[in-house]
Amino acid sequence: MTKTRLVNIGSLYGITTSNAVKLGGSLAKVDCLTEAYLEFEDGKISGFGPMTDKPNTVCKEHDIEGGIVYPSYVDCHTHLVFAANREDEFVDRIKGLSYQEIANRGGGILNSANKLGSMSEDQLFDEALERLHQLIKMGTGAIEIKSGYGLSLDAELKMLRVIKRIKAVSPIPVKSTFLGAHAYPLEYQDRKNEYIDHIISDMLPAIAESGLADYIDAFCEEGYFSTEETERIVQAAAEHGLPARLHVNQFTSTGGVEMSARNNVISVEHLEVMTEEDIEVLARSNMFGVALPACSFFLQIPYTPARKLIEANVPFVLASDFNPGSSPTGNLSFVMSLACIYMKLLPEEALNALTINAANALGLADEVGSIAVGKRANVVVSKQAKSLNSIPYRFGDDLIDRVYVNGVVA
Ligand code: NIG
Numbered sequence: 495m496t497k498t499r500l501v502n503i504g505s506l507y508g509i510t511t512s513n514a515v516k517l518g519g520s521l522a523k524v525d526c527l528t529e530a531y532l533e534f535e536d537g538k539i540s541g542f543g544p545m546t547d548k549p550n551t552v553c554k555e556h557d558i559e560g561g562i563v564y565p566s567y568v569d570c571h572t573h574l575v576f577a578a579n580r581e582d583e584f585v586d587r588i589k590g591l592s593y594q595e596i597a598n599r600g601g602g603i604l605n606s607a608n609k610l611g612s613m614s615e616d617q618l619f620d621e622a623l624e625r626l627h628q629l630i631k632m633g634t635g636a637i638e639i640k641s642g643y644g645l646s647l648d649a650e651l652k653m654l655r656v657i658k659r660i661k662a663v664s665p666i667p668v669k670s671t672f673l674g675a676h677a678y679p680l681e682y683q684d685r686k687n688e689y690i691d692h693i694i695s696d697m698l699p700a701i702a703e704s705g706l707a708d709y710i711d712a713f714c715e716e717g718y719f720s721t722e723e724t725e726r727i728v729q730a731a732a733e734h735g736l737p738a739r740l741h742v743n744q745f746t747s748t749g750g751v752e753m754s755a756r757n758n759v760i761s762v763e764h765l766e767v768m769t770e771e772d773i774e775v776l777a778r779s780n781m782f783g784v785a786l787p788a789c790s791f792f793l794q795i796p797y798t799p800a801r802k803l804i805e806a807n808v809p810f811v812l813a814s815d816f817n818p819g820s821s822p823t824g825n826l827s828f829v830m831s832l833a834c835i836y837m838k839l840l841p842e843e844a845l846n847a848l849t850i851n852a853a854n855a856l857g858l859a860d861e862v863g864s865i866a867v868g869k870r871a872n873v874v875v876s877k878q879a880k881s882l883n884s885i886p887y888r889f890g891d892d893l894i895d896r897v898y899v900n901g902v903v904a
């Protein structure tokens with residue numbers, strides 16, 4: 495295999511000697527080497543150091559011209575597989591309807607489920623793969639993908655098979671999540687308990703048996719799955735050996751954080767509406783707190799109180815929530831801008847939340863999330879940027895000049 499060397503890197507960010515989650519004050523610490531080189535071999539990072547120590551061995555060199563290099567982002571929360579955009583609902587919201595009002599009249603998640611039902615598995619796969627390649631070019635170097643627009647065993651399996659095919663061809667690591675409890679299908683609107691029973695008795699055993707899901711998820715929210723219903727699903731999934739990561743506290747605080755802590759849930763995600771008690775419970779638990787600022791931006795709902803979570807030493811993570819209804823972007827540089835502008839994160843904090851901490855949230859920290867020898871050579875190059883600060887600052891510009899995935903330009 496070929497060896498590649500990036501030379502004249504102005505600042506090489508995200509060097510780590512430990513893969514540990516960065517908490518509290520350490521979230522603002524990004525180790526950086528100036529005037530550096532970085533080498534890749536066989537798809538892995540094989541060395542780095544100051545330019546003055548650059549090895550003399552001959553290999554393909556790429557001159558970064560004083561720009562910056564940092565580890566690719568890890569997106570731990572996406573709904574990448576979907577059948578169609580929901581631009582019409584976007585316009586309805588401009589005219590004054592809320593996300594919940596649109597959902598209540600059969601739009602929202604049910605709209606997506608309807609469209610998914612009539613799209614072939616091949617087309618779903620082709621379109622999702624195309625999106626994945628766009629995200630990779632925008633700096634995503636590992637990703638989680640949920641089902642949840644199927645809402646029947648067959649359609650959920652169809653989505654999970656699509657994710658499996660994506661895993662098989664993806665150059666970046668992919669984790670899959672079963673989200674059958676995303677919304678109640680129309681035919682269950684008057685017998686919601688039966689849908690929960692169906693998830694527990696039919697869907698979870700089949701999905702566990704299929705081996706298609708790494709995790710399960712549920713939309714724990716008023717009007718969707720109550721805390722008690724979500725708990726039943728989480729406990730049933732645990733019996734099948736499937737750990738949970740949950741949509742919690744997006745619009746209301748209903749005890750989902752406390753229930754998640756009690757049930758060893760890996761991560762609570764969204765967290766736009768957090769009481770002081772929720773923050774305390776989260777801080778005392780081992781759970782990751784995942785904020786999704788592009789959803790807050792797009793739906794104009796509150797932003798996760800990130801500073802409070804960081805001060806409470808919560809393992810803090812950022813993700814895109816890429817989906818057609820509440821966050822139609824997977825651009826994590828933009829997510830970084832939103833985190834800095836609206837949540838008052840320092841650029842270093844946002845980078846750690848999107849790299850090493852996110853890698854930990856997906857159990858991928860030995861593979862991705864930082865610059866370390868032996869990790870995948872998944873890095874972002876910006877010659878235009880002379881400092882990390884440029885990335886969130888220039889929120890509307892594409893500053894990424896090239897992305898390496900497994901040591902190869904994507
Ligand atoms: O994370 N809140 C629940 N699920 C998605 C939105 C899904 C949709 O609107 O299609 C979210 O925001």
Ligand code: FE
Pocket residue numbers: 571572573741815817
């Ligand atoms: Fe989501």
